[in-house]
Amino acid sequence: MLAGTTDVPAGTFDAAGDLVVGRARWNSATTDQWFGDLDEVRVWQRVVGEREIAGAARPQPPSLRFPNGAQAAVGKPVTVNLSPAGDADVVAYRYSMDGSVPSITVRPAAPGGSVTVAVVPGDVDAVLKAVAVDRAGNESLVATSYELDVSARSGPPSMAHADLNNDGRSDVPIVYDNGNNETQLWNLTSTGDGFNTPTIAWTTGPGSAYPAAKLKTVAGDVDGDGNGDIAMFRDEGGGRSTLSVLRGDGNTYKLYPTVWDSGACGCSSVGSAKLVAGDFTGDGKADLAQLYDLGNATWELRVWASRGLVAGQPSFAPPTVWLRTDPGTSDWNQIRIVAGDVDGDGRADIAEFYNYPNGQTKLWMHSSQRDATTGAFSFTGATLRWDSGVGNWWWTASTFVCGDFTGDGKADVGIIYNYGSGVWRLWTLTGSSSGVDGPFEPAFRVILAG
Ligand SMILES: [Ca+2]
Ligand SMILES: [Ca+2]
Ligand SMILES: [Ca+2]
Ligand SMILES: [Ca+2]
Secondary structure (H helix, E strand, O other), X not given: OOOOOOOOOOOOOOOOOOXXXXXXXXXXXEEEEOOOOOOOOOOOOOOOXXXXXXXXXXOOOOEEEOOOOOEEEOOOOEEEEEEOOOOOOEEEEEEEOOOOOOOEEEOOOOOOOOEEEEEOOOOOOOOEEEEEEEOOOOEOOOEEEOOOXXXXXXXXXXXXXXXXXXXXXXXXXXXXXXXXXXXXXXXXXXXOOOEOOOEEEEEOOOOOOOOHHHEEEEEEOOOOOOOOEEEEXXXXXXXXXXXXXXXXXXXXXXXXXXXXXXXXXXXXXXXXXXXXXXXXXXXXXXXXXXXXXXXXXXXXXXXXXXXXXXXXXXXXXXOEEEEEOOOOOOOHHHEEEEEEOOOOOOOOEEEEEEEEXXXXXXXXXXXXXXXXXXXXXXXXXXXXXXXXXXXOOOHHHEEEEEEOOOOOOOOEEEEEEEEEOOEEEEEEEEOEOOEOOOXXXXXXXXXXXX
């Protein structure tokens, strides 16, 4: 479509005749249509060099805006809006908060759209750097925001489960298998009543030693700094596994490989383990627990208690068994577990969802307890806390979660239920008005609908 016509100032072009856009010239004749989109046409009155052409193909640097103000504090998220500076085909933005080359990726809902992300300053000098990326993969020059007014860290670190950005609200990290042995970590951060646009916060790159198929991962703040970290058990074959940690800074992650190794015991197959994280010991640092299948309808709960950072590295005490069931009592295959301090004593507990025939699901709790004499930790046997009834809760459509989704400081147990056709709802099981001893009641919230 012709946007307009205008006379060329005399002397600008030493040429006669019309300027034609969208056709080629061949043998002094106009031929062939241009295939593709033209979102921007520029005309030079001279020959342009390769660098200038490459520069012209770049999108404009994104504009950066702080909708809630540019006041920030170290370790606390601040909301930033990234929008294209006039380019309609911007399909992604990359950014960083630590002065490094922008590498955290976030995509607008549609090309040329803007996105809102929450970023976390790591120190008082933190600056936001961002680039826009167009459909052809051209990156803009870096836009740098010096507007952020960052004050020193204040307040205690967040204790909310899987809170990636230290704002007191639980978030959802997603481990994504991008193919070719590339594993990506997507951060889905809560706004309190919804979620920010997901960011690709970390990636292994193709051909990595951390293919998603070999991993079991869980989020928890293992060093207690308020930013959620990711623990990764990797299957090494032959019943051996190793543990690596991705330490989060609220924006991206740093890999600490092999902080624990089961050795060739044949007793630590990743495929036999269901994994959760929670502060089971109550010291402010997230610990790891595996529900480990021992066969013959019996299992045990193994706990790796965090020692925080030792010589700058995430460190865990050797695993110990906190609960073991009698053979024949409980089928590992019918269980999914989540962790959170549901009874409010400061130590995370284990919520066990058990699948019964005919659409029935029950919630059994195992509370963390400590022997007053020996100081040894363990989990209690099962206490029934919720029963869906027969025909009311289909296991296969359920994803079980635990976290303080509302930010009120109390853990909520939740079930994300898949209704099909891209509709997912999060049901939260909260204590009744009579307190934590009461039955759980489903409260319903849509988290994704498409
Ligand atoms: Ca959060
Ligand atoms: Ca942390
Ligand atoms: Ca702990
Ligand atoms: Ca507890």
